[in-house]
Amino acid sequence: MSQKITSYPGHEITPEDVKEGKYLDVVYKFEPKYSWAAGVAISRFLAELKEGRIIARKCLNCERILVPPRMYCERCFRPTDEWVRIKDTGTINTYSISHVGTDARRLKTPILVAVVDLDGATPGMGILHNLGEVEPSKIKVGMRVRAVWKSSSERQGAITDIRYFKPIGDE
Amino acid sequence: MLESPKELSFEATRMALDSAGLELKDIQSVVSGSAPDAFDGVHMKGEYLLDGMGGIGKPNQRVYVGGGTGVFTPIGGWWNVASGMYDTCLCVAEEKMSPLHPHPQYAFWSIFDQILERPLGTTLLWIFSLEMRRYMHKYGIKEEEIASVAVKNKGNAVDHPCAQLGAKITVEDVMNSEPICWPVKRLDVSPPSDGAAAVVLASEKVAKKLTDQPVWLDGVGWTLDTTHWTNRDLAYPEYVERAAWMAYKMAGIKKPRKEIDIAEVYDPFDYKELHHMEGLQLAGKGEAPKMAVDGVTQRDGDLPVCPSGGLLGVGNPIAAAGMMKICEVFWQLRGEAGKRQVKKDARTGLAQAWGDLMQVGTVAVMRS
Numbered sequence: 423m424s425q426k427i428t429s430y431p432g433h434e435i436t437p438e439d440v441k442e443g444k445y446l447d448v449v450y451k452f453e454p455k456y457s458w459a460a461g462v463a464i465s466r467f468l469a470e471l472k473e474g475r476i477i478a479r480k481c482l483n484c485e486r487i488l489v490p491p492r493m494y495c496e497r498c499f500r501p502t503d504e505w506v507r508i509k510d511t512g513t514i515n516t517y518s519i520s521h522v523g524t525d526a527r528r529l530k531t532p533i534l535v536a537v538v539d540l541d542g543a544t545p546g547m548g549i550l551h552n553l554g555e556v557e558p559s560k561i562k563v564g565m566r567v568r569a570v571w572k573s574s575s576e577r578q579g580a581i582t583d584i585r586y587f588k589p590i591g592d593e
Numbered sequence: 594m595l596e597s598p599k600e601l602s603f604e605a606t607r608m609a610l611d612s613a614g615l616e617l618k619d620i621q622s623v624v625s626g627s628a629p630d631a632f633d634g635v636h637m638k639g640e641y642l643l644d645g646m647g648g649i650g651k652p653n654q655r656v657y658v659g660g661g662t663g664v665f666t667p668i669g670g671w672w673n674v675a676s677g678m679y680d681t682c683l684c685v686a687e688e689k690m691s692p693l694h695p696h697p698q699y700a701f702w703s704i705f706d707q708i709l710e711r712p713l714g715t716t717l718l719w720i721f722s723l724e725m726r727r728y729m730h731k732y733g734i735k736e737e738e739i740a741s742v743a744v745k746n747k748g749n750a751v752d753h754p755c756a757q758l759g760a761k762i763t764v765e766d767v768m769n770s771e772p773i774c775w776p777v778k779r780l781d782v783s784p785p786s787d788g789a790a791a792v793v794l795a796s797e798k799v800a801k802k803l804t805d806q807p808v809w810l811d812g813v814g815w816t817l818d819t820t821h822w823t824n825r826d827l828a829y830p831e832y833v834e835r836a837a838w839m840a841y842k843m844a845g846i847k848k849p850r851k852e853i854d855i856a857e858v859y860d861p862f863d864y865k866e867l868h869h870m871e872g873l874q875l876a877g878k879g880e881a882p883k884m885a886v887d888g889v890t891q892r893d894g895d896l897p898v899c900p901s902g903g904l905l906g907v908g909n910p911i912a913a914a915g916m917m918k919i920c921e922v923f924w925q926l927r928g929e930a931g932k933r934q935v936k937k938d939a940r941t942g943l944a945q946a947w948g949d950l951m952q953v954g955t956v957a958v959m960r961s
Binding site: 437450452456458460464468488490496515516517518519520521522523524525526527533535536537546547548549550551552558563580581582 | 634694695696698699702706707708709710712713714715716718719722723724726727730771772773774775776777819821823824825826827
């Protein structure tokens with residue numbers, strides 16, 4: 423049937439058309455404020471970040487050490503059992519050099535982003551974070567990295583208490 | 594596009610009814626598919642779209658699994674008909690991404706974890722660029738090999754009457770395009786789009802009365818994985834494999850690579866087509882790039898993939914893009930795809946979509 427279609431109604435409106443006022447422009451601002459419940463597991467995780475530590479949860483049934491921590495094991499479908507402190511070092515599982523921000527606007531300085539598999543957690547348990555103190559062209563999958571923390575007075579119990587991860591290098 | 598979401602839906606729905614030789618009074622139930630409400634800024638979009646989709650006064654359900662929605666919509670229709678509840682079901686998918694400024698991508702910010710991920714400045718492109726990099730690393734895949742998919746699909750789309758980005762380009766063009774989120778470059782990505790697509794599903798007895806050339810929905814499958822996407826093997830979409838085997842078992846398919854003649858694989862990014870071909874068992878792990886480079890997936894190849902032009906070429910109006918793939922398989926199996934018609938005699942086709950935080954697989958197997 424598609425080959426029988428020869429023309430379509432309508433035409434494209436460009437951002438310039440809108441700027442020039444060729445079309446009615448209705449601005450809708452939706453600015454809700456949320457106070458999210460971080461939950462039992464993540465509240466503890468954030469409290470530990472404030473102390474400069476990373477904590478995980480262990481399921482004694484499958485023996486996985488889970489990070490981000492959760493109070494239940496989604497595979498075994500039972501409560502997890504214990505808190506386990508893990509290290510603030512890890513390995514780059516994958517990375518990217520982002521030239522765009524949240525709303526797709528181009529950035530002057532790219533954001534370096536990675537999934538970092540943390541030491542002490544079950545292999546493959548990564549978290550999303552930023553990379554720093556490294557040339558983009560020098561980043562490699564498999565590179566060893568360490569968390570760079572904000573000072574204790576600056577930390578507020580947030581994922582950004584870790585500024586970024588940097589290569590461990592020759593330490 | 595100028596058309597409102599309801600008008601877009603009407604255009605597609607009317608075309609589907611005309612194609613089936615039916616009127617709305619012949620339709621017993623309606624399944625609608627549309628992805629994030631945030632694009633339109635209209636909450637509860639299923640209800641809003643209802644009249645353009647022919648759903649007034651009929652049993653209606655909206656299905657929604659992000660990018661997987663397009664193929665999930667006819668799966669929802671299949672529940673309606675295969676259960677014996679209805680003999681005819683209209684399945685309509687619509688997406689209008691253009692209303693949101695400065696960029697529709699902004700709507701995706703809120704799919705990330707609000708406490709652990711959003712504060713890092715997330716953009717949707719990250720999940721793709723991180724997955725693409727991991728996939729390349731695991732199997733030693735080159736960016737040029739991946740780029741060949743963009744070249745194929747945009748080239749195929751030149752023959753599609755609805756195509757937004759049909760073009761004859763080269764691997765070099767892709768490699769030289771702006772690195773927006775390396776390894777993802779501008780031409781590795783599908784565009785934001787507006788669109789709608791629709792099909793009519795009918796029970797066996799009704800379908801045989803309507804046409805001598807029915808296309809059967811022989812297998813459907815869908816699974817979701819957790820939103821803990823950073824805990825997952827990013828090089829292999831296991832949830833797509835699970836969905837695929839569910840559909841293959843239903844359709845009696847044991848060797849997908851041999852039994853599937855054409856595949857409309859979900860391709861919002863060029864590497865995604867390859868990644869999904871592997872999940873769908875149409876290529877061994879890490880082996881899809883070679884098939885693309887060797888021309889196996891071209892329209893005249895042994896396994897044509899995205900003969901429509903895919904999301905990379907036709908466009909990516911999220912839910913409608915998946916449904917566009919269902920429509921393409923329908924036309925290909927009936928020999929009605931015109932210039933896009935594949936060379937081989939296609940009897941069994943597959944459409945697949947994917948979505949959310951690397952977690953949704955939706956698969957449909959169709960036969961003529």
